[in-house]
Structures are given as C-alpha cells and as structure tokens.
Amino acid sequence: MTAKARTPARSRPRPSPASGSNQDAGARRIVLLGPQRDRPTLADTIIALKGSDVLPSGARLATVTAGWQDREGDPELTPVDAGTEVVDLGLYAGANRVAEADPDLAAGHHDAQRRLRELRRAYNLRLRGAMSTWTSLGAMTGDERVLEPERADALSSIRALDTRHLARVAEIRGVYEERFRPHERDSVQAERAGIEQRLEDTDGLVFAGGHVATLINRLRMFDLAGLLGELPIIAWSAGAMALGARVVLFHDRPPWGPGNAEAFEIGLGVFDGLLPLPHATARLALDEPERMGRLSRRFRPTVCVLLDPGTRLDRVEGRWVAEEARQVDQRGTVSPFGALAA
Amino acid sequence: MAWHEAAGLEGESPMPVPATIQELEAGDLDAAAIDAFLEAHAFPLAEPPFYTFVYRGAADVVRLRHWIFGLATSLPFTRVGRSDVWYRTVEIPDDSRVEYKIEVVSRGKAGWVADDLNPQVARDPFGTNSVLAARGYEEPEWAQSDPGVSAGSFDELVIESRAFESSRRVMVYRPPGFRDARKYPLLVVHDGPEYLEYSRLGVVLDRLTAALEIPAMVVALVPPQDRMEEYAADERHARFVVEELLPGLEDAYPLRESAHSRGLMGASLGAVAAFDVARRHPDRFGALLLQSGSFAFTDIGDAERGSVLEPVIRMMNGYREAPVRVAERVFLSVGVYEPLVSENRALVPVLRSTGMDVRFVEARDGHNWENWRDRLRAGLSWLFPGPLWMVYE
Structure with a gap:
C-alpha cells in the first residue's frame, strides 16, 4: 500500500456483541445517493467529503456489494475517485463459504427463508384486500362525517398489518437464531473475523445497491451493524434501503401490473425517519397523486424520499439536508425535500 | 355503417x-x-x-x-x-x-x-x-434476440415412460448462470419445441430473465408423439407428467420443492393438456399458463365437433359441473379473432369460483404462435414474478 495522508484514527470500527442495533443518535455522517449506473456521483461525493474533512485525502473505504451477488467486489459497482482505495467486505462470498462449511446452519437458514416466503405470501394476500378496501373507500362519495372515520380506520388496519408482519418476520428469525445461534458458530465467527480485519484502517463504508433481500440477509448473518462503529456511510439504492428502519419494496410499473408497496423487512436501523425510494421516477406512478398520497400516509411519519439519479441527501449533525432530492407529501404531491431532523 | x-x-x-x-x-x-x-x-x-x-x-x-x-x-x-x-x-x-x-x-x-x-x-x-x-400493434421488443443478453442452454432428458410405454425425449432449458447450488422454479411447456421455434420462447426466457422480470427458471419442453390423443384429456399424459417427468426432472436438476414454484403451460390443445394434468393432480402445480385453450364444452347435447374433442368436452362438462381449485394462479389468454374466445371467456368465472387467482387477457389476434408469444411476458411475469421487485441497482 502506498503512503497516504491520513487523519488520526477517529472512527475505527468497534466490535460489539451481536445486537443488530446501531444507535448512533444521529452523530454519524450518512450520505444517501441516487442510483449510480446512469449518473455516477460516488466519486464526486467522496471528493466533497474529503473537502469537508469527513474523509481523509487518501481515504480507504470498505465496500458492501453483496446485493450484486456473483458480481460482488467488481470495481465497476463502486467507481471511486483516483485518490481512494477500496476493500470489499465480501459478505456474499463469505455467506456462501459459511453455507458450505456449516450445512446444519445452511439448512436452518433455508428453512427460515421458506417460512418467511410463506409468511410474505400470506401478508401480501391480506394486504391486497386491505389496500383494495382503502382505495375503494377513498373513491366513495357521500357524507364525509361518516366516510372519513371509515377511511382512517382502513388505513389504521393497513399500518397495523405492516407492523404485525414485521413483528412476525422478527419472530421467525428469532426462532432460527435461538435455535442455530449463527453468531456463535465457528463458521460465522471465522468469516466475521475476516470482515473485521478488512474493516481495519478504513475511513468509511460504501453500501451499493442490488438485490435487497440478499444484501440484508448477509448484513444480518455477519451482524455488520455491530461493526460499523461511527464510520461515515455512503449508500444508494438497495444499500440505502437496507440501512433504514424498514425495508419497503415498491414498483408501480412491473410487467405484471402495479402492486402494493410491501413492508418487507426490518432494516439495520442506522437511520430512521426516512423511507428511501430509489429509482422513484422509473418505478413510481408519480403522476398519480392519490396513489402517492396513500403511500405517504401509510408510512408516515417516515418521510418518503425519492432517490433518483443525481440525488444526494446528507445527514449532518443530526439533520438531513439535500441537493436535488424530492419527497412525497400526504396529498401525494412531489416537492423538494425540506430539511428534516434525524 | x-x-x-x-x-x-x-x-x-x-x-x-x-x-x-x-x-x-x-x-x-x-x-x-x-x-x-x-x-x-x-x-x-x-x-x-x-x-x-x-x-x-x-x-x-x-x-x-x-x-x-x-x-x-x-x-x-x-x-x-x-x-x-x-x-x-x-x-x-x-x-x-x-x-x-x-x-x-x-x-x-x-x-x-x-x-x-x-x-x-x-x-x-x-x-x-x-x-x-394494424395501427397500434408492435412486435414486442423483449421478444427480439439481443446479443448483449446471456443465453440459456439446452439439455436433453430421456424418460422411459411406463404410462406411454415408450421413450420420451424432453428438451430442458437451463437459465444463464445456472448453478447446481441454487434451487429453481420449474415450468413444463406442452408443445415445447414449437414454442421454441415459432414463439421464440428461448429468446423470451433469456430476455425476461435478464430484465429480472422472471426468475431464473428451468423449463422442460415436452413434445407429444400423438398430440391429438395425448393432449385431449388423456389420463396417461397426466400420469407421465406427474409420476415420470417430474421425478426425472427433480433428479436431474436442483428444483424448488413446493407446488408454488412449479408451472404448466400450453396453447390450444396443449392448454387442455396442461389444465387436465393440474385437474388430475391439484396439489402439484401452483401456476398455469393457458393460451387459447380448446376448452370445448356443451350445455346440452353433443357438440358434434369431432372425435378429437369428445374427451375434452366430457372433461370440461364435468369440470364445469363441479369446479375445483387445480392451482394457485391461472393466466388465461385468448385472441378475440379466434373461435375459442367464447369458451375461454366462459371458463374465467368457473375458475374464479374455486378461489383461484385468475388473470384473463384478450388480444386482437388469432389462434397462432405469435399471439401466444406476445402474451408470454404478461403471463410468465405474473405467474413467476422475477427479482425486479427486489432489485434496486
């Protein structure tokens, strides 16, 4: 490694017990970006962070590209500036090695995944009916004093369904973790030690996009939340989604027709209060305010933020500030993102 | 006028x-x-x-x-x-x-x-x-070959069929990037070689997989030997598919175990064959893609539509009288310019009455392979939604 100008060690990762929690009280610098493929802004963002002393001039960044599965570690996925060195944490390959070395754990994991898939099908079936009812109530005309409480109750039911679903997800995962204790197994600990080693002397983390379920499973398998320390984070697309409190899947224009946004998973909770919606213009029916309004009201008070190419949101000293970012309000109107207390 | x-x-x-x-x-x-x-x-x-x-x-x-x-x-x-x-x-x-x-x-x-x-x-x-x-019709872009898209590969599987007392050769499509360590959904396609040749099924699978609109899946392309007999609600065909083909495929390929991840597909009499397999074995296949099915029935008397359709009419009349759930979800398509349109329309409420999730699509086209090609994206992606929903690049 060539000699680099470095700031004093200040934010090194600190190993912690497997907690899944990463409360940082808003102190950590987090940057959420729009998708990088068509309009890469990662390099410029790193340069800007170096300029504001968040990163040292010869920064060494750990990348998480597990969401890209077999392409994990491909430098094209994380195009950094010339003065930055990257090391990929290799979570996807690491999980594959764990599955090979520890068939019992792999079988337990597959079984838990099967249960989660079934639970998800049941949730989506219930959600479809509940969303259809709420939408129909919205179109119903009559005495608003009668109808409005019914609409509000329909919405409450959906919010309760989302909450309950995520509790059931946690319950199924809890049963798996209680039985197989993945974080205490040699196979996982050996990989986690390697990840810790790769995190040594890094100045920040970069979470790329990809398959969000693959990503979050790997993050959880190695309890990456417990290794983040106070390092600054740059994330986009699936990476940004996985770091929030909830992972919400959405697409209003898939070839099989628009579905309902889905409370899919509990995120790492590195930040709260924002619901990142990557590729928003491509994936969302932004020209349908009623539909957008339903999305916003369903997940309030979390703010629905549109992460389109070129977007950048920074959490600075506990507040989110943005360039080019937009948000959706409860009426479904898309407007420039306003500063938000983290 | x-x-x-x-x-x-x-x-x-x-x-x-x-x-x-x-x-x-x-x-x-x-x-x-x-x-x-x-x-x-x-x-x-x-x-x-x-x-x-x-x-x-x-x-x-x-x-x-x-x-x-x-x-x-x-x-x-x-x-x-x-x-x-x-x-x-x-x-x-x-x-x-x-x-x-x-x-x-x-x-x-x-x-x-x-x-x-x-x-x-x-x-x-x-x-x-x-x-x-006509104005407004465009050949779908996703059905065109794209040299930038990885292509799947084909194997041949030979099944010694007791049901038919003969050997059956089945082509099997393996998706690009196929790995033994993964588990794949399975689609069994009736008239498989014709779907490949006249509906560009291989290209469509490659393209939809690359676009993340369907999952990487294993597809068995099954040709009949005596189509008019075997596909016309023939008990031997159902036995062949469920008791011989399916175990053979499960031995040879890493397939997901649940019915939810298995599908049957066919067009015309092939749709009848697909439906009849599911009807005889309702716990084995979760998804049905039925295109322009020859779902002939009568409300009274003989249809006088020829001996080939007689067993189909008997089967459909029986099913209409006592409909049961045969799969989780059914995608039904038909061209409005084909004589089968009324019979397919009539089948929709019958299927729905059993609690199955049914999607029905009509197109301004006839009884032909390009009509069936043009509906593949809607059908396959609805029955087997790909990781598009999960992938945020």
Missing part, C-alpha cells in the same frame, strides 16, 4: 375505393405504371382503420383468406380495371394483428399464396402466413 357491413361480409366490398387505388385506376394501367405504383407504396395499404390488400397476377378470382373469426373466411378482391392488379379493403380495429393468405383461382385451379407485396410473415408448423400489423 356497422363495421361488418363496411368489411363486406358478403359479396363485393361496399367500401369506397381507396384514393391510392383510384389514382392507379385513373392513370395508364400499363406494366410500367403498375410497377411504379407497387414500388411507391407499402402493402397492405394502410388508411387506419381501413387496410387494402393488393395482389398482382393473372387470375380469374382472388380472395383474402384470413383467420379472423367473425368475418367471412373468404373475402373477394376487386380487379382494377382490366389490369392484373386486384384489391380488397377491410376495416380492422387498432392494435390488431392478422395472419392471412391470398387465394388465387386461375384456370379452374385454386391455390393459397403468401402476399408477395408484404414482407411481414409469420411461420407455424403448417407454413408461412403473411401478417398485417
């Missing part, structure tokens, strides 16, 4: 002569003028919603032979003056795709030929048809 009147169901076309034909008629009808006319225009002449088919050649009678159920199957052309140019104008709704041939009767002999003036053709096991793409 009602459109069937405009189309001229009987006799000569009552339609006004198109301006382009009037211009031709007004000029010198010599060979050079006709050559210039044919060179200057694309055919059929399109003035949506009217389309004029043109034929040039010596003939006594020229007719349009098409596969639009609802129009007279034979529509006579009109001769332009004393030239060897003939034409016929038909009103065709937007978004339609129509396959046709031209019947030429000359010196007492009749023959059907492709439209030499129209380069758009479709192939099927019986030959080549000319194609009229």
